[in-house]
Amino acid sequence: MSKKNNGISPALAALTTAAMALPGISSTVSAAVAANEPKLSLQISRYDEDSIPSGDADPNAGDRDRYEIDVLQVQFLYPVNEKFQITTGFVYDDMSGSSPWFVRPDANGDPLVVMSGATIDDTRYDYRVGAQYFGEKFTISPNIGYSKEKDYTAVFGGVQVDYEFPNKATSISGGVSVSFDEIDPTQEAGVVRVNNEDKENYTFFGTINQVINKHTIIQSTIGVSIFDGFLSDPYKQVFLPTGNLPDSRPDDRIQYTWSTRLRRYSELFAAAFHVDYRFYYDDWNVRSHTLDLGLHKVTESGWAFDTSIRYYTQTQADFYEPFYTQVRADGEYSSDYRLSPYGSIALRLGLSETIGDWTVKLGAERYISDKSYSIQSVDVENPALLDYTLFTFGMDYSF
Amino acid sequence: MKSLLRGLVVITLCLFVFSCSSVNPWERGILAKPEMAWEPDPLVGQLQEHVYFSKEGSSGGYGAGGGGCGCN
Amino acid sequence: MELFTYPFKAMGSPCELRLYVENKIIAEHIANDAIAEVHRLEKKYSRYREDSVTSNINNSAGNKSGIEVDNETALLLNYAQVGYEQSMGLFDITSGILRKAWDFRSNKIPKQKDIDALLPFIGWNKLHWQAPLLHLPLAGMELDFGGYVKEYAADVAANYCRHAGVTGGLVNLGGDICVIGPHPDASPWKVGIRHPRNPTVPMSFVMLSTGGLASSGDYERFMMVDGIRYAHILNPHTGWPVNSLASTSVVAEQCVVAGTSSTIAMLKGEENGSAWLEELGLPYLCMNQNEEITGTLKRVRSIEF
Numbered sequence: 195m196s197k198k199n200n201g202i203s204p205a206l207a208a209l210t211t212a213a214m215a216l217p218g219i220s221s222t223v224s225a226a227v228a229a230n231e232p233k234l235s236l237q238i239s240r241y242d243e244d245s246i247p248s249g250d251a252d253p254n255a256g257d258r259d260r261y262e263i264d265v266l267q268v269q270f271l272y273p274v275n276e277k278f279q280i281t282t283g284f285v286y287d288d289m290s291g292s293s294p295w296f297v298r299p300d301a302n303g304d305p306l307v308v309m310s311g312a313t314i315d316d317t318r319y320d321y322r323v324g325a326q327y328f329g330e331k332f333t334i335s336p337n338i339g340y341s342k343e344k345d346y347t348a349v350f351g352g353v354q355v356d357y358e359f360p361n362k363a364t365s366i367s368g369g370v371s372v373s374f375d376e377i378d379p380t381q382e383a384g385v386v387r388v389n390n391e392d393k394e395n396y397t398f399f400g401t402i403n404q405v406i407n408k409h410t411i412i413q414s415t416i417g418v419s420i421f422d423g424f425l426s427d428p429y430k431q432v433f434l435p436t437g438n439l440p441d442s443r444p445d446d447r448i449q450y451t452w453s454t455r456l457r458r459y460s461e462l463f464a465a466a467f468h469v470d471y472r473f474y475y476d477d478w479n480v481r482s483h484t485l486d487l488g489l490h491k492v493t494e495s496g497w498a499f500d501t502s503i504r505y506y507t508q509t510q511a512d513f514y515e516p517f518y519t520q521v522r523a524d525g526e527y528s529s530d531y532r533l534s535p536y537g538s539i540a541l542r543l544g545l546s547e548t549i550g551d552w553t554v555k556l557g558a559e560r561y562i563s564d565k566s567y568s569i570q571s572v573d574v575e576n577p578a579l580l581d582y583t584l585f586t587f588g589m590d591y592s593f
Numbered sequence: 594m595k596s597l598l599r600g601l602v603v604i605t606l607c608l609f610v611f612s613c614s615s616v617n618p619w620e621r622g623i624l625a626k627p628e629m630a631w632e633p634d635p636l637v638g639q640l641q642e643h644v645y646f647s648k649e650g651s652s653g654g655y656g657a658g659g660g661g662c663g664c665n
Numbered sequence: 666m667e668l669f670t671y672p673f674k675a676m677g678s679p680c681e682l683r684l685y686v687e688n689k690i691i692a693e694h695i696a697n698d699a700i701a702e703v704h705r706l707e708k709k710y711s712r713y714r715e716d717s718v719t720s721n722i723n724n725s726a727g728n729k730s731g732i733e734v735d736n737e738t739a740l741l742l743n744y745a746q747v748g749y750e751q752s753m754g755l756f757d758i759t760s761g762i763l764r765k766a767w768d769f770r771s772n773k774i775p776k777q778k779d780i781d782a783l784l785p786f787i788g789w790n791k792l793h794w795q796a797p798l799l800h801l802p803l804a805g806m807e808l809d810f811g812g813y814v815k816e817y818a819a820d821v822a823a824n825y826c827r828h829a830g831v832t833g834g835l836v837n838l839g840g841d842i843c844v845i846g847p848h849p850d851a852s853p854w855k856v857g858i859r860h861p862r863n864p865t866v867p868m869s870f871v872m873l874s875t876g877g878l879a880s881s882g883d884y885e886r887f888m889m890v891d892g893i894r895y896a897h898i899l900n901p902h903t904g905w906p907v908n909s910l911a912s913t914s915v916v917a918e919q920c921v922v923a924g925t926s927s928t929i930a931m932l933k934g935e936e937n938g939s940a941w942l943e944e945l946g947l948p949y950l951c952m953n954q955n956e957e958i959t960g961t962l963k964r965v966r967s968i969e970f
Contacts, residue, residue, distance in 0.1 A: 205751040206917075206945040212747040213919040216740050217704070218821035237636040241644065267636050285639075332609045347640040359863070397653060408832075411624055413631060419653050453654040457629045464687065466628040470641055482651040490628035496690060500633065508650045544637065580648055587638055628829045 232272045237555075237588035239265040243291065243580060246307055250479070250577035252298065256309025260580075261291040264502065268587075273296035277328045278587045281337075285320035294578035296431040296438060297529045305516045307577040310429065318343045332357050348375040349509045352397070371397045381429040386440065393423030409459045419449040432527040432556040433517035441528050443513070449476040465491035480533065483569065488542075501543040507537035516574045534576035537567025558587040631655075666833065666849045671696040675703045676815045678839020684826060685833035685849055695829045699822040703838065706818040709737075710810040712761075727804025731793065739796040741810060741817070748813070748925045749789040755932040756760040756925060758949055759787050760901035761809025767906075769897060779834045780904035787901050803908040816879050816924030819843040823877075823920075840880055847874040855965060859884075861911040861952055867953060868912075871963040877920025883914030894954075898931045909934045916948045916962060923947070 213219055243260035253259045266286040292309040300306050324337030338351035352371025359365065373395040379387045399417035406412055423445060430441035453472040460467060468488035475481050488502030513526035513535040523544040539562055546555035561582045563576035632638040646652040669692035671682040682699060686692040711717045718738050725732035734742065742831050748756035761841050762783050766775040786806045793800035801808070822836045823843035834845035835854050839967035847853050853874035857867030863883045871878065883896030898907045913930045917923035926947055930938035939960070942949040958964075 203650075203945050205941075206922070206926075206947065208747050209744075209750050209922045210918060212740075212744040213820075216744060216817060216820070216921070217737050219817075219921070220917055235617065235636055237640070239640055244704055265640060267640065269636060283639075283644075328665055408624065415655060417653050449651065451651075451654040455655070457624075457631070459624075459626065460631055466626065473653065476651065480650045482649075484651075484654075490633055492626070492628050495688070498628070502873045506645075506649065507619040511650070532648065534650075538649075544619060544634065546634075555634065555637075556632075559641070571661060581642075582648075584640075584644070586637055586640065588634070 212431050226233050232270070232593040234593075235267075235269040235271075235588065235591060237265075237267040237586055239263075239267070239584060239586040241265060241582060243374050243582045245295075245348050246309065246578065248308055250305075252306045252308045254445050256295065257292040257313060258309060259313075261289055261293065261310075263290075264288045266356040276422055279327070281322075281324045282322075283320075283322040283339075285318070287318035287320075289316045289318070290314065292392045293429065294531065295429070297577060298433040299517055300397075305577045316344050318346075318478060334370070344379050345378050347378075348373055350374070350395075364402045367399075367401040367403070371395075371398055375423075376426065377428060387428050388424065388426075388440075391424030391428070393421060394423060396420045411457050414453045414559065415451070415453045417449075417451040417453075419451070421447040424500040426528070426532055430528070432515070433531045434521065434564045435519060436521070436529075439527055441530060443511075443528055444478065444526060447478055449474065451475075463489075463491070465489055473512075474508075478511040478521075478533070480508055480511070482506065495497055496548050498544075498546045498548070500542075500580070502542045504542070505567070506540070507567060508535065509568075509570045510535040516576050529576070531563075531576040531578040531580065534579070535568045535570040536562040536563050536576065536579055537569065539548055539567060546588075550576055551591055553590040554585070555590070557584075557588070559584040667692075669693075669696065669946065670784065671700065673700050673703075675700070676707050676818070676838060680839060681835075681837040682822070682826075683835040683837075684831050684928070686831060686844070688896055695826055695831060698829070699825045699836070702820075702825050703822050706814055709828055710811060710814045712811065714898040719808060722799060722801070723807045725799075726801035728801075731794055731798050731800030733797045734799055735797070741814070742794055742799065742923070743796070744813070745810075746789065746794065748929070752929040752932065753902065754789070756929050757789050757901040758808050758810060758812060758909055759789065759806060760899060761794065761811065762786050762805075762807045763839070763899050763901075767895075767899065769888045769895070772888045772890060774890055774895065776848070776873070781946065784904055787904075796816055810825050811923055812928060816841045816843075816877065816921040817841065817921075819920040820877060830962075841877070841920055842873065843877040844873050844880070857968045858914050858950060859912070865924060868958065871914075871916070871950070871962050873916065874918055876918045877923045878914060879920055879924035879927050880912055880914040881931045883909065883931075884912065896920065898928075900932060907932055907934055910938055911952045911954055911956070913938060914950045914960075914962065915942060 196385065241263040243262065245258040245260060248258065269281065269283045271279060271281050290313055294314055295308045295310045297307050318341060320341040322337060322339035324335060326333060333356040334353065336353040341348040350371065350373035352372055353371060354369035355368040356365055357545045358557035374375065374392065376392045378390050381387055397417060397419040399415055401415040403411065403413045425445060425447055426443045427441045431438040432441060451472055451474050453470070456469040458467045468490060470486040471566045472484040484506045486502055486504040488500060490500040492498045511528065513522065513524065514528055514533040516534065518527060518531055528546060540559055542557065542558040542559045544555065548554055563579040563581060625632060666685045666689065668688065669684050669686060673680050680703065682696050684692050685904045686695065688824060708714060709717055710719050714720060714790040720733065722732055722734070728764050745758045766779045786803055791802060793802065819836045819838045820840050820843050823845045826834055827846045832846045833849050836843045836845065838857055842856055844854055853872040855870050856873050857870050858880060860866050861866035864969060883894060883898060886897040888895050895906045898909055899905065900907050907930050913927040915923040917926060921942055926942060926945055930942050930949070933941050939951055948962040950958060950960050950962040950964070
């Protein structure tokens, strides 16, 4: 566009400003706008953890079969008007299986996992309501939710505010979320468990989104999450030569995260490349790196295909041991595999097709953990490291 | 550790430097494609997030999360 | 990427949508929706439809309480006000009523007293416009959005396609053009500009990779009486056609701005019109009554489209 060197003429500026205010001209693709149509999404999934290999489990105790969870997710998106939309969601989990109880050394000093005696059967209901208000300058998104299991209740909520700079190439977001959780463990004869405990969580984050060029966008987020209260696992114990003790962790934890996500469209492959990286650190001294590489393609006939590989690695918590040989002065103990040093690799595939108002989706994930995937050198692998398979089947309907 | 975090903050702020790149509105079509979304499938994303949250030692990172669970 | 072309008719003109899209299914889907947007605007602002916004507004003339308009109409009215102010009253959407005196099919010049009888009903400044309330104080006053809705519709359709992910394409609503984006190899579109005296041969071609192009001319509605051309470019102050340029084409970021600018340039006449466009800094092309072409818009000499 040729403009005079001394800038834009006032008449043109006035006309252009008035034209840019017109609906249909004003809205740029990067600007957040409410969806046009109500959308109902359903998804059923089967999450299946591999059994503990026989050599890793105590042959005399527990069931080697781990968790199996059937999940139903329902989500309904309702645009009230062009500035306001509501999302409601429901999740139902049906869980069964055994879980690792504690780890003990065998005659050679190698770790063996002892599984919980009885099969656990539980259900989880999770209800959420969120809203999005697309204002002149800001998008404001509050949400609240409630999650209920036999022994666990969580009430949570949060709000996020997005602001897009007038250049339409940069936007920033900030948010806060809180969760109040209460645990009321199922009691079992002969096992000492806490009775009723609670914990709180406060999370704060700030995000910047930046359009790099017409093929590339990048997003970076810094977050802090503070946990306070009962952070132990009431169903786990640790082994000590003098006798088992309950899993006992500090009663606060501060987590820091830095995440960056990149989306780049390749004309050559007619597909989008996704790169997600997260660095995590907390004051239990757990550090982790997560790298997720994905390829998403929408093919000519309306099929969509995506595949990704995720690599995760973490260091152990300060007080973690697979099993203990002596009493700790600080009284902190956990042999939870989730606090052990390990790494994992997950592979995912997704396929979907949109026909008219319907979209049908299939997905699969295979997740394997191993001490050798860790960036830390690991002497003793926790025998309860997790491998699982996840299948999903989903349907979307736009009204 | 502190210096590493500070470095990350600097990298994040440096993204602002890219702001000088101007992409015109009519060039934004590609960025609006569904496959370019941060979270292409919200329900799959929600499920995976929940699994990683309950089965790994670290969590969070992409904004606000939901509540905890008694998952073990 | 493949080029799909969808001809259609809207707003009394032959129209066309050109899209570079991966496949036919997506192209058709996008084209249908974009064309539906054009038809929506045509319907909404048609003078001929009883249920149109324009009819509702015009029926409210003289009504004390005025009429409340929707957001899109409000912003179009704001735009009209800016056009009125910036053109010193030449761009005036109340002037459509002059068609009651000027019947270009009759080949008769109206009597001065018939024109004078209409002038009291003309003048944007006579309206009371305080969004969302519009009050036409005199029964008989009329608004006509026809002067810029077609160009606006081209912008809307193009923007819709961009939203849908189209990066290359063109919307052409009877010669008012809005580029969705250049060809896949980033080369610009070659767009023909109609010759005001010969509709079959373009007077020139221009290269356009972004923005909108709109033209006004004395060829759209006119009559020749005693060898003098009377065209529908009517000065709202006098009620008489402006003895002006044969045609003006303007390129701007938005087609609607290009259209308003070319209309105002026509109303300002040959000398003042070009000067005004120079002042705006918009690339333009004019042809005067002697078929001489002037302007800053770079022309391409080629007959291939």
